[in-house]
Amino acid sequence: MTAAAEGSAPLRMTRARRNALLQSEPVQGFALISPTFLYALVLLVLPILVVIAHSFWTQHYLTIDRTFTLENYRIALTEPIYRDLLWRSLYISLTVSLFTVILAYPIAYFISFHGGRHKSLWLFLITIPFWTSYLLRVMSWKVILGYNGVLNSGLMGLGIIDEPSTALLYNSSAVIITLTHAWAAFAILPIFVSLEKVDRTLVEAATDLGDGPLRSFLRVTLPLSAPGIISAALIVMIPTVGDYVTPKLVGGKDGVMIANAIQAQFGKAANWPLGAALSVTTMLIVSLMAGATVLIIRTLQRMAR
Secondary structure: OHHHHHHHHHHHHHHHHHHHHHOOHHHHHHHOOOHHHHHHHHHHHHHHHHHHHHHHHHHHHOOOOOOOOOHHHHHHHHOHHHHHHHHHHHHHHHHHHHHHHHHHHHHHHHHHHHOHHHHHHHHHHHHHHHHOOHHHHHHHHHHHHOOOOHHHHHHHHOOOOOOOOOOOOOOHHHHHHHHHHHOHHHHHHHHHHHHHOOOHHHHHHHHHOOOOHHHHHHHHHHHHOHHHHHHHHHHHHHHHHOOOHHHHHHHHHHOOOHHHHHHHHHOOOOOHHHHHHHHHHHHHHHHHHHHHHHHHHHHHHHHHO
């Protein structure tokens, strides 16, 4: 008992000292500093340190030319490589917009005029493929169009080709196909909304006055749904001009677009002024192209009336 008591005394002394230490004012004051406060303090101090380090590096190791010049815009508009990439991007964007609207309009028309009480179900089924990642959908087309992909295997199984074709992937056509599928739902929805606003009595009146289905569609339904067509075309056209992932994965050297060149200037080339000039030039050209598209469609709409 004596030995046990002697052995337990230091333990009791240690606990007592620990309790006294925890009850002291300095330790209790430190305990009031919560992890959230420390995290906020780090977030506040870290940007300041980054700015100071960047300023120090710029002043001692970098020389920034702040002379005003339009040379980068001249390069962006006159250099053949950038001019060709810009025209290719505009061509792909317009082609994707056209194919997407052509693909989306019949689907939206069927849902609006023949969907009945299952319209919501049809729209739900259309959006299901787009629950997955955009990157996964692009990679799926890479598998379909690949050298040993689904399409080549199917064509060889049917005896149409003797060996896999290399013309299905890594070109502009692969980019157009992938982008058309990727943006199809974004074109179906605005066209469907526009078709839902078409007064059905006008279609019935055109039929009663002797117009057939095609004539009533061209004279009544199509002009009244033009706002949806314009919206769908713009929704698809504007983002696809600057698409980076799809040309990178399925475009190859023949499907490179302007966004890939801009990324290269901001990345490996470290030429930020030229990258900014390419970005601004692309934005202005796309804005002009979007305005021209709206004017052309509205002019055709007035001519149809």
